[in-house]
Amino acid sequence: MHIGLIGGIGPSATVVYYERLVAAYRTLGKPLELTIVNADITRLIANAEADNRQGQAEIYAQLLTRLKAAGADFGTITSLGGHFCFAETEAITPLSLVSAIAPLDAHFASNSITTIGILGTRQVMASRLYGQLTKTVALVPDNLTAVHTAYLETAKTGTCSAEQRDLFFAEGQKLIDRGADAVLLAGTDLGLAFEGHDPGFRTVDALQVHVDHMVTLAQDDA
Helix, strand or coil: CEEEEEECCCHHHHHHHHHHHHHHHHHHCCCCEEEEEECCHHHHHHHHHCCCHHHHHHHHHHHHHHHHHCCCCEEEECCCHHHHHHHHHHHHCCCCEECCCHHHHHHHHHCCCCEEEEECCHHHHHCCCCCCCCCCEEECCCCHHHHHHHHHHHHHHCCCCHHHHHHHHHHHHHHHHCCCCEEEECCCCCHHHHCCCCCCCCEEEHHHHHHHHHHHHHHHCC
C-alpha cells in the first residue's frame, strides 16, 4: 500500500518518520511506497492555539487531496498535537485518514501499562490525548505551560537545549512519582530530547507506535 504523510510538523519528526518507515520496510524486504506533503508548522500552531479546528481541517483536506492524487491509499498526520481537529478533518477528507492516537490505548494494555504520563502540547496533555484513552488512566504535568512552551520551541527549531531536556526529564519523573507506569512521548519531536539519553524512567515513543501501526495496516491490506 501507498502511505501518505502530512509532514513538516515539525520537520525533524518528519525525517524520523521517513527513516523508520524505510527501516521497517527494509526489514520486511518489501519496497516502500510513500509520499510526504508539507504542512506549515507556524500556521498549524496558530490554528491550534486559537482552536480553529475547521480552518486547519480545510488545510489538511487540501493536503490529503494532493496525497490521493499521488496515489496514496491512506493519509496520516505526523503530529499528535496536530490531531486537535481530527474529527473535523475526517468529516471532509477525500482520503482514508489514519489516527496516530487510536492505537495507543491497545499498545498500553498489551504492555501492562495501566497508568500513563503524558508529555506534549498543552492540548494533547490537557485533553489526555483528546479523550481517546478508555483502557488507560492518564496523568499530566502540573506545569502544562512550561512543558508546552518548551515543546513548541523544540518542534519549531528542530533542536533541544540542555535546559529543555532537563525540564522534560524532571516533569516526566514527577509523573512517575505520581504513579505513572511509563511516560508517553506524545509529541513527535520529543525524540530530540530523549533519543540517546536515559531519563531514568520508562518511556513510550508515540511516533514508533504510529509507524508500527501504519506498517501493519499496509501489510494487512497489501
